[in-house]
Amino acid sequence: ISPPYNARRVAIFGGTHGNEMSGVTLVNLWIQNGKEIHRKGVETKPFITNPRAVEKCTRYVDTDLNRAFTTENLSAPSGDDLPYEVQRAQQINEIFGPKGSPEAYDVIFDLHNTTSNMGCTLILESSKDHFNLQMMHYIKKAIAPDSCPVLLTEHPLLKYSTSRSVAKHPIGLEVGPQPQGVLRSNIFESMRVVLKHALDFIELFNEGLEFPPCTVDVFRVSEKMDYPRDTNGNIIAMVHPNLQDCDWEPLNPGDPMFQTFDGTTLRYEGAGTVYPTFINEAAYYEKQQAFVTTRRETLAAGAIKKT
Ligand SMILES: CC(=O)N[C@@H](CC(=O)O)C(=O)O
Ligand SMILES: [Zn+2]
Known part of the structure; x- marks a missing residue:
């Protein structure tokens, strides 16, 4: 059993891209009433990451927030002259990070939609994140016979600095096909179901359940x-x-x-x-x-x- 694991502080991000409506809508619902996402022994915070982009129903205002969490941006002297999303990345890093520190949130789910026919995809950033691998194994079993591909974005050149990367265990949820600015009930529901299983896993983990070794099939970028x-x-x-x-x-x-x-x-x-x-x-x-x-x-x- 590797590293000291804990999963008490969890966040759910919606609106990292302001025109991806499932995450925006679910997170806004849960801000109004958090009953559905409440789990024993877990503090779960629903959060709209790019409110200005959500308001305009656009991907971003100045620059892509989901590329903005670089060391360079996060350590830049803050000020009004910075692009809006860089300022926002710094605020998010203060609330949920600091990225790479022991004080950072344990888990962040970042809810996205795609116009591609990807179904309900889990995005994994590190092949060595055993906590996330165990969670993804659990989710895949729970939603079978429906499928839930895992996309591993670990890559020397193609990896990017996501909003969720401030957490110790970052998880992207990418559900499609859904046009930008549109809500489709089937896409909305499948996102909701995957998140339910993910939170159930965290609850079981916090209750002390041991998860035995397992394997997970992934698609590596x-x-x-x-x-x-x-x-x-x-x-x-x-x-x-x-x-x-x-x-x-x-x-x-x-x-x-x-x-x-x-x-x-x-x-x-x-x-x-x-x-x-x-x-x-x-x-x-x-x-x-x-x-x-x-x-x-x-x-x-x-x-x-x-x-
Ligand atoms: C369509 C889309 O926005 N996809 C996400 C994937 C991710 O969250 O890793 C992005 O490019 O930021
Ligand atoms: Zn997105």
Whole structure:
């Protein structure tokens, strides 16, 4: 049984992106009435992370909050001249962090929606986070036969500094497909159900239940794929119909990937099978990303017990 584990202080973030409506709506509901998220021995705080973006129903105001939690931003001298989201990151770091310190919150769930057909995805930032691996194992078992893929974002270049990263155990919840600014009841419900199981797990853990060693199948981020573009940076092809909505399905060398406006098929020419996800995510056009490839991996989690 590894590190001293504790999970008394938990936060649920909504509105890290102000146009992702399931998280915004659930968190606002729970701010009004926290009964549903209350668990024995746990203090759970629902929190709107980017209120100005929520008010405008936009992803962000000045810069993407979910990229803003860098050491550089968090240690910058504070002031009104900083971009709004950098100021906000500093405030969030004060309330829920400081990031990387013993005083930081134990667990932060960050609720997101995607326009991609990713279903109900759990986002894991570290392959060595045994607490989160155990939680994800528990959630996967609880929602079966429905599935709940785990996306591991650990990557030397592609990892980014998320709002949830101020916690000791950061967990992203990414549910789609749902257009920006729209609420869909099925997406809303599946987010709610996953969070219920997650909080149940934390309650069991705090009651002293020991979770034996287990394994978790994950999809590890491999490569970011941009749309084909002309020399001015304009897109010259779309996601191919055979790939559209096929998040988590195998893409093999030679399979259709993009389709140009005159109908030409562009094929995947990588080495070996990959599992694309975030396919045609609206927010990623500005990030030059049509989808991300992942590879399957099985991670081992050691036993955990409250200490
Ligand atoms: C569509 C979207 O916003 N996705 C999230 C993923 C995450 O929370 O890790 C992001 O890019 O910040
Ligand atoms: Zn988001």
